[in-house]
Amino acid sequence: MIWVAWRQQRLQILLSLGIIAALAAVMTFVRFDAQSITDDQLVDDRYGMYVNYLRLVLLALPVLLGAVIGGPLFGREIEHGTHVFSLTQSIGRTRWWASKIVVAGLPVIAGMTLLGLLNSWASAPLRAVMFGGRLVTPTFEIEGLTLGAYTALAFALSATVGLMVRNTLAAMVITVMSYVPLLVLVGNALRPAYATPVTSTDGQTPAGAWVVSSSYVDAAGNPVAFSPAACTTTNIPECMRAQGVVRRVGFQPDDRFWSFQAIEAGLFLALVALVVGAGAWALHHRLRY
Template identity: 30%
Template sequence: MSLRQFRIQALVGAFLLVLTAIYLVRLGGDIRAVRDTSQLPSQYGQTMLFLAAGFGLVPALVGAFWGAPLIARELETGTHRLVWNQSVPRRRWLAVKLTVLGLASMAVAGTLSALLTWAAVPVDQVAGDRFSAILFGARGVAPIGYAVFGFTLGAVTGLLVRRTLPAMAMVFLAVIAVQVAVPNLLRPNYMPAERVTVSMSADTINQARALGSITGGPVVKGVEIPDAWVTNTSRLLTPDGRQLSDAAFDECFNNAPKTGATGRFGDTAVCLGKLDLHVDMAYQPNGRFWPFQWIELALHLGISALLAAVGLWRVQRRVS
């Protein structure tokens, strides 16, 4: 019964999966045909970012279009009573649906992730940016967890809300919110971060992406550590470990002596470099990519199991 009810969604998903697979196989072949691998990030970096962002929507789409209508539609139309009147236990009815379609969601996400991971390997090896929030979520095994989480959240939300369209909207937004929160709040803390103190010479400051903050504080942004994901950078610190005063920072930022220096921040970098400043940085080495992938998969599978348990309890006790 579950498979018959799901045939339209399954056919649409299979069709899109085949088209995407053909594209990714061709893309991977084109990438591997490039002889000068140092050019790969400039040639394919934006493509990989676009694909990763698109694949990042898959869990939300799975939750909204596969999960949310699964139970809500039956409750709206009353077809669930037909099944239950045939002596099918409620929990078994729900468990079969969650299992069959949850596995289908995992298969789709796993296939997409495997193909994109394979296609992107040469680009990722040169770029070395394995922990980017968007790219990380479209590689390895983590997308499998995202998909089953989105589907299970959708199914349970539909069971609780009992209206298809509101459930679809709620689930889509909720999954997107989780996809934003996890990389920023949880992922940096899966393992204890490594720490290092980096001297802020003029050259180092010029390699940063930005200086200052919205409030004008002594902040340097985008200082990188080779083969690592920087999770936290302190404010600019003086040799005695104190935060550089706003007044001293503003003086260099707005009234730096003219030296004719070049670079991104020019005279400002020279002025700050003379103050013997440093920053304390926390980072995760790129070698932890796969441990983080498995941790994130386990996290989402665990949450999905809890959601399924809530759904099984609810369908037995509260749904009529």
């Protein structure tokens, strides 16, 4: 069954791995070339556009690969009726389903995980020209462990929806429409609360810190209304001191990057387990010959 699953999905798998390998080669070249440049302005001139395009590609790649590989996995077979032949052989439903999931999904998920780790290493010489720190969107989403976790969820969701709705195109569309809002929700609502933010009342934050909250308070720590536009001087800090106002900032320091990566990857893998469980249920209760 493993050989059959490979024969059915080898084109999508090989194309996906080819894209991943090509990106890895570009990242490696950029790493060594940028490392040899000592002038930040020259690095920005040479690789500023590269950083922007790389972000767009790596943000879209997990859901595109997941949808393209997962959508046809069961949806196409059910549409064409070829699943009947597979399920009437000596292999059982569970083995047929699990073999296709593992053969089609595991290589691409592993490749995307390695690509995310490689990008964390390759982007180090480009930090000076990248907006914000590593915890800030979209840098966080395209480095480390999360790239593989996002791909795993997109693949599992697309494969499961294809099994349920029995239509390849519908599975791919539903996957994209579900994945994008989820990524936005996690990045804006959940990620800032992975750990208690560090508070600063002097307006200073460490390099690479992610500011998650900002407010004005008085000496007792009570929130106050303050508008820089109401100051009669252009020296805003002096205006704040005259009114007894300080700016309280909550931030996540850059050294929490890998712990946040592990938390978010674990969260998405938990969602993958739920989606795969739903697929196992549909396999035995919804799929008919």
